[in-house]
Amino acid sequence: MKNNYFYKKPLSNIYKKPNVVSEVTSQILYGEKFKIISKNKSWIKIKILFDNYVGYIKNKDYTKDHKPTHKIFILKANIYNKQKNRTKYFLPFASRISMIHENKKFIEFEKNKWIKKSDIKKINHIEKDYLKILKIFLNIKYLWGGKSYKGIDCSAILQLFFYYNNKFYPRDTKDQKKYSVKKNVNKVFKKGDIIFWKGHVAVCINTQKLIHAYGPEKKVLIMNITETINRIERTAKLIVKKISSIKY
Known part of the structure; x- marks a missing residue:
């Protein structure tokens, strides 16, 4: 099925399998464009056109007729x-x-x-100040697969900056890490640096602090960069895998 569709409810979970007890891998927002890969009475398997993300949503609340303004x-x-x-x-x-x-x-x-x-x-508005967008989500609870005021994960905050600006960026941290260009650093972080760990990502808001959706703290918050790196290494046995920067 090659037709494009648009989601017409405020928000819905995207599931890994066609079952509400399946893992929630992401969410779909109002007006988000997708293609239907397959369908049955209760579920549709979709591919989000912005980032090619694949998963399942309930077979309802979508339309072909939508021209966002x-x-x-x-x-x-x-x-x-x-x-x-x-x-x-x-x-x-x-x-x-x-x-x-x-x-x-x-x-x-x-x-x-x-x-x-x-x-x-x-619809064609561009917001180059990524901090203005990232800070919208301060203190929102951490939610695996979430990407809204009801809960959000670390990769969603970063992706939403690009999605808002109609610019491609992957959904999951592992794909973001592959997609982002590596930056050479000498342990001096700058505003706009993206720090990647295995399964986690954060964005530097200046030379001392970063913002991220952090599972152990159960919310989006601003933390000291060095303390965060040390804490993740100490508690999760994870080291920084890559440093990139927001290019816009």
Whole structure:
């Protein structure tokens, strides 16, 4: 099946196998484009077109008809009803929406579903300040396979910077490490350096500190670079495998 589809709910897990007790390997966001590899009554096997990620989602809540005009630029954007009253629902950062109608403060992206204009940017907007995006997720809980305000893992934060900017970057740390160009360093870290371990990644925000989604601390936080390297080596027996830098 060669047709492109778009996910039309705020967020869903992507599973390794077509079963809700299977491992959650990633998530799919509103407006994310994919192809269907195979399907049955309950499940579809998909390939995300942005990064070729393959997995299973429930066979529902998607459409062929979606032409994104805007994207979410805050951690989570409240969805409002037709009376412009706030609902209990949100769209996650980097969701891609289509404008149906607009007024002074809101745009309608589905029938009777509205988003504040202050929460969005136009679809072609580029945000070169990666720290602005990474820091959106500070204190969000660590969640394996997560990539939203409900929980996020270390590789997702880095990938979302590129996804927001419509630039390819792999989903998983092992693939990110292979894809990223190695940087020669003499133990002096700089802002924008990406530090890779086996199964983990962090980004330097200056010469002293980094930001990452860190499992042992159960959240996204800023830590001292040297202390983090020593702690990971001491507790997980892992050493730094590669250092790259965000090139944009």
